[in-house]
Amino acid sequence: MKIGELARATGTNIETIRYYERIGLLPEPGRTDANYRSYSDAHRARLSFVRHSRELGFTIEEIRSLLDLSDDPERDCAEADRIASRHLAQVEEKIAQLALLRDELSRIVGRCRGGVAADCRVIEALGDHGQCETSH
């Protein structure tokens, strides 16, 4: 399949596919006589893996490690589990951070009573961390 078909099949931007190739995340595909990239099902599966992992928030470097692992079926699965577990922990921490931030923001937003900027509680609160209840 040509790059446009692959893009449609995986929901990926064409430029992104070429980008992944450039950074060595996807192998270079074959070429047609006209120098068009020509992809196989194996390419499609690999790109799906990459996209799905990206949707789950893994970094490119983590994905590189995961791909290395899946390319070598003898290797210990523990590493994949370690990468995924660490990522899960990061996501949980991010959620906790955002929850604090949300609480602080809703406290600030709730203080608006209309009026002019000079009396604005929102602007006042942004200038003064001392008004916060958490240390974001």
Place this chain on the structure above:
Amino acid sequence: MKIGELARATGTNIETIRYYERIGLLPEPGRTDANYRSYSDAHRARLSFVRHSRELGFTIEEIRSLLDLSDDPERDCAEADRIASRHLAQVEEKIAQLALLRDELSRIVGRCRGGVAADCRVIEALGDHGQCETSH
């Protein structure tokens, strides 16, 4: 105060202060004879506002609007409220997204039974979105 003192006073990297000046978020300060930047308390307050807003996740462009507002005390506070409310909504959406992602990840991580990569459920799940319960 010199840039290093301002940096310490606000918990900001020196390079970041110069960056904010370069992009017009902070006004150019006066200079000493030796061409060192020289800051006033007004500068310090403005930088604190910027840093605090960044900690709360506002983008530079949002902060620019908020600063414009606070520079013009006649203007209507509603705009500040609108910016903050929209940001709050974005934070809430991000939290919801990450929560889905966390659920999916913990489902995937929980499937690891050890063994070799060829049998790895984690790697298998990453390659196959069909195994997911949500559409992240």
Place this chain on the structure above:
DNA sequence: TATGGACCCTGTAGCAACTACAGGGTCAAG
């Protein structure tokens, strides 16, 4: 008086993970 170290300056390049051109080539349908 020299010198060392802490501080400051400008300008540029790097990070992540793409995205968006510009300026060209290829191919099939009408």
Place this chain on the structure above:
DNA sequence: CTTGACCCTGTAGTTGCTACAGGGTCCATA
């Protein structure tokens, strides 16, 4: 034979910083 959809390479932009390189300044101490 032209039109439009597709493809190519290479480079530059995005966000919000951060990290140099290669210099200048200032002040205390030997």
